[in-house]
Amino acid sequence: MQGSEVRLSLWNHPGDTIYGMFARCHRIVNSMEVLLDGEVYHYHSKMILKDAEIGGAWEWHQDYGYWYQNGCLQPLLASVMIAVDPATRGNGCLQVLGQSHHLGRLDHQQTGDQAGADLERVEEALKIFDLVYVEMEPGDALFFHCNLLHRSNQNRSPNPRWSLICCYNAARNNPYKESHHPRYTPIQKVPDTAIRTVGIKRFEEHSDL
Numbered sequence: 001m002q003g004s005e006v007r008l009s010l011w012n013h014p015g016d017t018i019y020g021m022f023a024r025c026h027r028i029v030n031s032m033e034v035l036l037d038g039e040v041y042h043y044h045s046k047m048i049l050k051d052a053e054i055g056g057a058w059e060w061h062q063d064y065g066y067w068y069q070n071g072c073l074q075p076l077l078a079s080v081m082i083a084v085d086p087a088t089r090g091n092g093c094l095q096v097l098g099q100s101h102h103l104g105r106l107d108h109q110q111t112g113d114q115a116g117a118d119l120e121r122v123e124e125a126l127k128i129f130d131l132v133y134v135e136m137e138p139g140d141a142l143f144f145h146c147n148l149l150h151r152s153n154q155n156r157s158p159n160p161r162w163s164l165i166c167c168y169n170a171a172r173n174n175p176y177k178e179s180h181h182p183r184y185t186p187i188q189k190v191p192d193t194a195i196r197t198v199g200i201k202r203f204e205e206h207s208d209l
Helices: 018-024 026-035 063-070 119-128 193-206
Strands: 007-011 040-050 058-061 077-083 094-097 108-111 114-117 131-134 141-145 150-152 161-170
Touching (some): 026 077, 026 141, 058 063, 063 114, 114 119
Parallel strands (some): 058 114
Antiparallel strands (some): 058 150, 077 141, 108 114
């Protein structure tokens, strides 16, 4: 990894926090159910922080390259990345190879302290798929398939960059074995307005600190 490590906090069940409201809101969950053609459940969420000037890079990888080992037989998983801070080329925004999910799952190998996609195949994929820098404003969201190749550069800007990523699995793709991520757990959807309601309540609770 270039630069220092990326700081990451991960949780399996969405809960009732403002982060849980994002993961459970109708707009996101219903969109996932359209993309994955049926009921979905929350696989996990994570907050990722790239520190100013030193926040590390991610190598080319597919999420299913990791999740396949968790007993998910089919690539019926997807994620939504929500920008908390502006994401630019300068602060290491996400890069994707458009349409690369059609490659299917690639072998992933350990390279340094990361497991990345087979570099030989990535080099060939770079010749035929468009490289897209996903620059985002706060509140923008990117939905992407678990086999989409993606990476990011080091954050070389003077400001930190936060992003929230919520990941989902199709209910019909329930893992056949236990792993560090959950099996099918029905998701309790909430109205989109719950994000604002919980956010205001949290602000009011901490306004006297």
